[in-house]
Amino acid sequence: MNIELRQLRYFVAVAEERHFGRAALRLHMTQPPLSQAIQALEANLGTSLFARTKRSVALTPAGQALLPEAQRLLQQAATLPDLARRAASGESGLLTLSFVSTADYSILPPLLRAFREAYPLVQIDLQEATSDLQLAQLMEGRIDAGLLIPPLPDKAKLALEYQPVLAEPLILAAPSGLKALRTKKGKIALSDLADMPLIIFPRRISPGFHDTILGCFRAAGVTPHIGQEAIQMQTIVGLVSAGMGIALVPQSVSNLQRPGVDYRELQDQTPLVETGLAWRRDNVSPVLQAFLELLRKK
Incomplete structure (x- = not known):
C-alpha cells in the first residue's frame, strides 16, 4: 500500500469542506483531478471514504475513522522541516555526557543549567563515571563527551580532543x-x-x-x-x-x-x-558542537 501525503491532504480538504468544488478551490486545482485522487485513495484502501449524492458529500464510517489520523499525519509532516533544521543546528537531539564525581560539586551544575536554557529541546543523558571508564566509553563511541581528570593516555590522545575547564x-x-x-x-x-x-x-x-x-x-x-x-x-x-x-x-x-x-x-x-572535557575528534554531532561552543564562552 502506497498512500501519499498529497492524497491525505486532498481527503482532508474534501472532508472538512464537505464539497468537492469548494475543496478544489481551497487546493487551487480543478475538480476532476481531485475526484480522481480521492477515488485512487479509496481503491488503495479498499473502501469508500465518502457517501456522495448530487447535493451532498458525507463521510462514511471509514472516512470518519481516517479523518483525525490523516489530520495528525499532515500536522506531523508539516513539522518535519523545522525538526530537521533544529537537529542540523544542534537545537534538538541527544547529548550523552559522563562526568567524574568531583565535577558534580563544581562545573557540572552551572554548565547544565546554561545549556538547558540555551537548548531546551536537547535531551541530556548523564552518567557518573571515573576517568578510566570515561576514556573507554569515548574510545568505543558510547558517549559524546566526558568531564574527566587528565592526563589522557597516549593512545587516547590520538583519537580524542581535550579542553581544560577548571583548575x-x-x-x-x-x-x-x-x-x-x-x-x-x-x-x-x-x-x-x-x-x-x-x-x-x-x-x-x-x-x-x-x-x-x-x-x-x-x-x-x-x-x-x-x-x-x-x-x-x-x-x-x-x-x-x-x-x-x-x-x-x-x-x-x-x-x-x-x-x-x-x-x-x-x-x-x-x-x-584540572578537570576538562574530552571527546572524539571524528564524532562531533551538531548537539555536541553546540555544547562545545557554549563551554568555550564560559
Whole structure:
C-alpha cells in the first residue's frame, strides 16, 4: 500500500469542506483531478471514504475513522522541516555526557543549567563515571563527551580532543575534632597530620590525580599510610566523616557538607587539579558542537 501525503491532504480538504468544488478551490486545482485522487485513495484502501449524492458529500464510517489520523499525519509532516533544521543546528537531539564525581560539586551544575536554557529541546543523558571508564566509553563511541581528570593516555590522545575547564587547589578533608584542627586555626600543614591514614582514589582509576595527591605529601616530607581506597568522592568524604582518615580533595568538594568533616586550606604548596572535557575528534554531532561552543564562552 502506497498512500501519499498529497492524497491525505486532498481527503482532508474534501472532508472538512464537505464539497468537492469548494475543496478544489481551497487546493487551487480543478475538480476532476481531485475526484480522481480521492477515488485512487479509496481503491488503495479498499473502501469508500465518502457517501456522495448530487447535493451532498458525507463521510462514511471509514472516512470518519481516517479523518483525525490523516489530520495528525499532515500536522506531523508539516513539522518535519523545522525538526530537521533544529537537529542540523544542534537545537534538538541527544547529548550523552559522563562526568567524574568531583565535577558534580563544581562545573557540572552551572554548565547544565546554561545549556538547558540555551537548548531546551536537547535531551541530556548523564552518567557518573571515573576517568578510566570515561576514556573507554569515548574510545568505543558510547558517549559524546566526558568531564574527566587528565592526563589522557597516549593512545587516547590520538583519537580524542581535550579542553581544560577548571583548575582548583587541593584542600584537606579531615574528621572533625582532631587535636591538630582544634589547636590550629586557619591553614594546616600535612606534617601536623602525618599519623592519620590517607583515603584516596585507586591509582588505576585516575593515575594523574592519585600521583598529584601523593606528590603533595612527598613535597611536605610526609610518607602517608593509605588506609582506604574509594572511587567516589562522596564515599571518600563519608569515610572521612566516619573517622577513617584524612583526604586531599579539590576545593569545590567543600560544597559537599557532611557532619563530622572539616575542610581546611593547606599551608603546603599544592598544585592545581584540572578537570576538562574530552571527546572524539571524528564524532562531533551538531548537539555536541553546540555544547562545545557554549563551554568555550564560559
